[in-house]
Amino acid sequence: MKIPYGVTSIGIRAFKACWKLKKVEIPGSVEFIGHEAFYCCTNLKKVNISNGVKIIGEQAFSGCKKLSKVYIPNIVTYIGSSAFDECEYLDIIIDNKEGNVKISEGKLDGCKSVKYLRK
Template identity: 30%
Template sequence: MNLPNTITEIKANAFQYCRALASISIPNSVISIGDYAFSDCSALTSIRIPESVTTIGAGIVTGCTNLTEIQVEAGNPAYSAVDNILYDKEQTTLIQCLPSKTSVSLPATVTVIGSSAFNNCTGLTSITLPQSLTTIGDRAFSLCIYNHRTTKTNQKYPSVNL
């Protein structure tokens, strides 16, 4: 889908549950992408954030199970993407993780995991958090299904190892 160049804002939940949406071209006229704008667009395979975007809400690609790539244009003054994880430009705030990621090791620069950043990352089995981390936002790990094993060390108090 190609959006017209007259669009400056993509309102919250604008394309939520558009399960047939496989691709979208965000024009350089867009400066703001609202919360959950593309969430649960299960056919969406990639998203490119143009240079013009200076505001991104929470959970923009939550539940996009076929998403394989998050890109940010190099000239964007506010955001960056590294290893398919969306950060602010300085990589101090993690905004959104690719929902299909299974293992994540965050850089030492990260101090904040934003709201809904890992929401619905059902394949996530391993995450390494840096010592610099100070804040984990609302619903940051909501609906994550961890693969875990339960070891019964005694029948009364089982021990769960994630």
């Protein structure tokens, strides 16, 4: 699914438990991914987050058990608690070269691997 350019936020629980969802492309116009926006989308395998997203809400991708790789661009300033909880196959790369990413407690619990890009 490709979210249309011009959309500025993905609402709270917008796609919660949408088990048919396999891929999501988030355009640069989106600044906010809401709380539980993709919670328990159990067949979601791929998410492309473009430069534009500043906030990833609490449990936004929690329970997306098939999610395999996510790159968090350096424009993101906040990753909410348990945002990627229970994503056991997820390799996540967080670009924190600017040192501006604030990560809440429990946000990456259960991920396969987490890599931080720093200055």
